[in-house]
Amino acid sequence: MLDKPFGRRGLLRGAGALTAASLASWAAGCALEEDALTFFFAANPDERDARMRIVDEFQRRHPDIKVRPVLSAPGVMQQLSTFCAGGKCPDVLMAWDLTYAELAARGVLLDLNTMLAGDRGFAAELKSDGVGALYDTFTFNGGQYALPEQWSGNYLFYNKRLFAEAGMPPPPRTWRQPWSFTDFLNTATALTQRDRSGRVTQWGFVNIFVSYYSAGLFAMNNGVPWSTPLKNPAHFNFGDDGFIEAVQFYADLANKHKVAPNASEVQSMSTPDLFASGRAAMAMGGHWRYQTFIRADGLDFDVTSLPVGPRRLGQPAHSNIGSTGLAISASSPRKEQAWEFVKFATGPVGQALIGESSLFVPVLRSALNSPGFAEAHRNVGNLAVLTEGPEYSEGLPVTPAWEKVVALMDRSFGPVLRGSRPATSLAGLSPAIDEVLRTP
Secondary structure (H helix, E strand, O other), X not given: OOEOOOOHHHHOOOOOOOOHHHHHHHHHHOOOOOOOEEEEEXXXXXHHHHHHHHHHHHHHHOXXXXXXXXXXXXXXXXXXXXXXXXXXXXXXXXXXXXXXXXXXXXXXXXXXXXXHHOOHHHHHHHHHHEOHHHHHXXXXXXXXXXXXXXXXXXXXXXXXXXXXXXXXXOOOOOOOOOOEHHHHHHHHHXXXXXXXXXXXXXXXXXXXXXXXXXXXHHHHOOOOOOEEOOEOOOEEOOOOHHHHHHHHHXXXXXXXXXXXXXXXXXXXXXXXXXXXXXXXXXXXXXXXXXXXXXXXXXXXXXXXXXXXXXXXXXXXXXXXXXXEEEEEEOXXXXXXXXXXXXXXXXXXXXXXXXXXXXXXEOOEHHHHOOHHHHHHOOOOOOOHHHHOOOOOEEOOOEOOOHHHHHHHHHHHXXXXXXOOOOHHHHHHHHHHHHHHHHOO
């Protein structure tokens, strides 16, 4: 059974505000006196069904543990903050790599090292089969506050038919031998088509991720990490020449070279639909769009790595970590039951189910290289882009102040990506963020 205290709107992330009725239903759904393990997560309908498969299989194998899945409404962090402060924290909760530190710093999340220390066999299994960077992204101030359950890093989808019709060679097959910014721009230019009036009929490139994150990933692939250090950073590198160079390159794709729709054009079109309908040759996003594209009529696509900038030539390309994990509430009265569920979902059986779903990229090598994952992605020729993606990923900053940082980024990156300010203006953003980091 899936509790749906928020109705249909609860399936959509990041839209609208919570209602009083929603809050009351959630509070009732996670009341501590109920004899059930509460599992709080956010998902669209397809993702919800995949997660329910894991819940159902867990309950089949553990009939003594009742699980009550609770689907998030919009405003996930607000919900968790409100209900955990009120003593009604879910037993198991989904954690996001960029925002979990705020909850960890406030003592909301259990340090899973306490559970791993008592379960040495499982800990050894994770260490040998897991990708270290994904686990490290959920460590904060010495604690392991979640175990990763899926990789959601970004890469490029590309339309094989449009490449062939334009006589373009296929892009790289792996992260180890990527293409350059120049190669990428030349390809996007060749694949952009216009009618006699100059109106674009086919875009070379579209972005289906958050625009300032995408620009930052181009900077990462120009050899500049977002912050120093990545955990509890003291300084953001937005004023670094290499960072500015890459962000300007990304902004110029739309505003100067016009191989991608600009900010105003994006307002009147759906970039995922442009790629799905064959009106865009390349799209930057993550595996969450895979289901959309395999269902698109006549779309023959594959995946490739991100390009690298001049300061990273000769080195592999990298994605972002982009992981969600499962955490346990520090106040849960069912910690042992919660641990059994987290172990199942993040261990070999749960990860195999995730791999077979075609909805997620698992985090264990055994699941990544399993026949089930390959079968779910049988139309992907460059499967190594997915199976090796977690290995070729770099983390983004982990700080309790992340939401404040994002608010500043949104205001400063916007004019740059719209073309109304040069990327050099970002040099003034770093001191403002550094001040927030000093006084979060």
